[in-house]
Amino acid sequence: MSPSNPSGRDVLRESVGGQRRDVALGSLLGSGHQLGEALVPVLIGVVIDRAVTKSDTGALVLWLGVLAVVYVGLALSWRFGAWSGDRSAARAEHALRIALVRRVLHPGGGAEEGRLPGALANIATEDAKRVGAVNMAVMYGISALVGILTTAVVLLRTSVTLGLVVLLGTPVLLWLGHLLSKPLETRSATEQERAAHASAVAADLVAGLRILKGIGGESTAIARYRTTSRDSLQATLKAARAQAFQSGMVLTLTGCLIAVVALVGGRLAAQGTISLGQLVSAVGLALFLLGPLQVLAWVNAGLAQGRASATRIAEVLATPHTVTAGDRILAQPVRGAVRLTGVSHGGLREVDLDIASGELLGVVATDPAHATDLLRCLARRADPDSGTVELDGVALRDLDPAELRTAMLVAEHDADLFEGTVRDNVTAVAPGSADPEPAMAAAGVAQVAETLPDGEDTAVGERGRSLSGGQRQRVALARALAADRPVLVVHDPTTAVDAVTEAGIASGIREIRKGRTTVLVTTSPALLSVTDRVVLLDDGRVTDTAPHADLIARHETYRTAVLA
Known part of the structure; x- marks a missing residue:
């Protein structure tokens, strides 16, 4: 997305542009199809006036041939026009998905704040699909307008009165359709928000399914999801009712316009102002109008959504962004001295x-x-409220977060596989050239592989749920060690492994x-026993620092935190 602070209009403009x-x-091809469709009743009227009423077999064959060519042309135009429209919608949807993923994964962070992963997934799928479909709506809308304009021109040449009925009636119908689409736009936004929330809650519950079963919280979780799903259902039904009302009203108004065209055409034919063939063409064009006007109703709904x-x-x-990129770079090689x-x-x-x-440490x-x-x-998922964090004498806030993470890796306790x-x-x-075996051996993954059916080549399910908690921790730790960063910060990497394995790790x-x-x-x-020294953070402050054995001997707070 080109604007740094895009609006909804910017998103639509970029998607179509x-x-x-x-x-x-x-x-263009869709317009060709609509032009052909509009010409069909005109040609039928010509056949009646020039061949049927005059019993001219040659003219009949000629104009039927012209009609067949028109049919072939409009069929091919429809096929390739629809293909082009579908491709534009799919590509726009894909581009939006890429833009959303790039924003969510941006080193500066921020996009995930206040949003559950399921909500972001819904935006990247359903919302991106609806915005991509606007390309189809634009294509169909232009084609429908060409069909209506062609009908109006033909009717004007046939009768100024008929042409004016279409030219004056169509803008009024479009304006009313736009007004009727406003409630749908509002309710569609609510529908998507509720659907995203329901999806997020479902993903959250599935992720914590084992924990819920362990604590017997299934009934509470089901009740929570039922309430959320019911809210989503109500929002969806309201949006569906708004769409049905809009479509029904537009269809009714369209029928009124077609009836007026047929009535005026019939009276003109009865007065002898237009021929029988022209009357047939006028009625056929009036019926043809139903198609493009219905398309415009669908376009209005699609644009609203x-x-x-x-x-x-x-x-x-x-x-x-939660953090912004600085303009300084780290000296190479990175020594790994960190100062707070x-x-x-x-x-x-x-x-x-x-x-x-x-x-x-x-x-x-x-x-x-x-x-x-x-x-x-x-x-650097957040900058300190005050004070500085430095790496090799360079403040982290002065570095690009992406560059920082090539030198310092912080491995979270709940890292996913x-x-x-x-x-x-x-x-x-x-x-690319690193050998992962030392990292796997250090983290105890070799022991994990021995218990798996295909060893290291065993497939890992979504988020590593096919592995036990201890196995997941060891694989995640091995991944952090294999990254081979100059600075590694690891948070509680062994909470789910036994004491013997932990000592080996x-x-x-x-x-x-x-x-x-390395910071543990x-x-x-x-x-802690293998560290050079340990820092004790108590009440948010550094209260002591010494080797593990010394802190155990002299600090009650430390003993409580470590041995309790």
């Missing part, structure tokens, strides 16, 4: 901390929320990360 060639081609969806897409695309000076963020209060290059936070706040600052094999997950972010981390900066944010004694 980006596919202008296909839309133009589809409109497209505008509502475009607004929702624009809201995501226009969401401000007076950092306050969330629950953190004036945190001062120096992490030497190549140090293996443990961080124990008595409040898990403070650990999360620290990770957000180190990962992806569909693919165990090995694919481990090597997902590893350098602790030794593996120390061995594989030797000479590179954890309360695990096994992991």
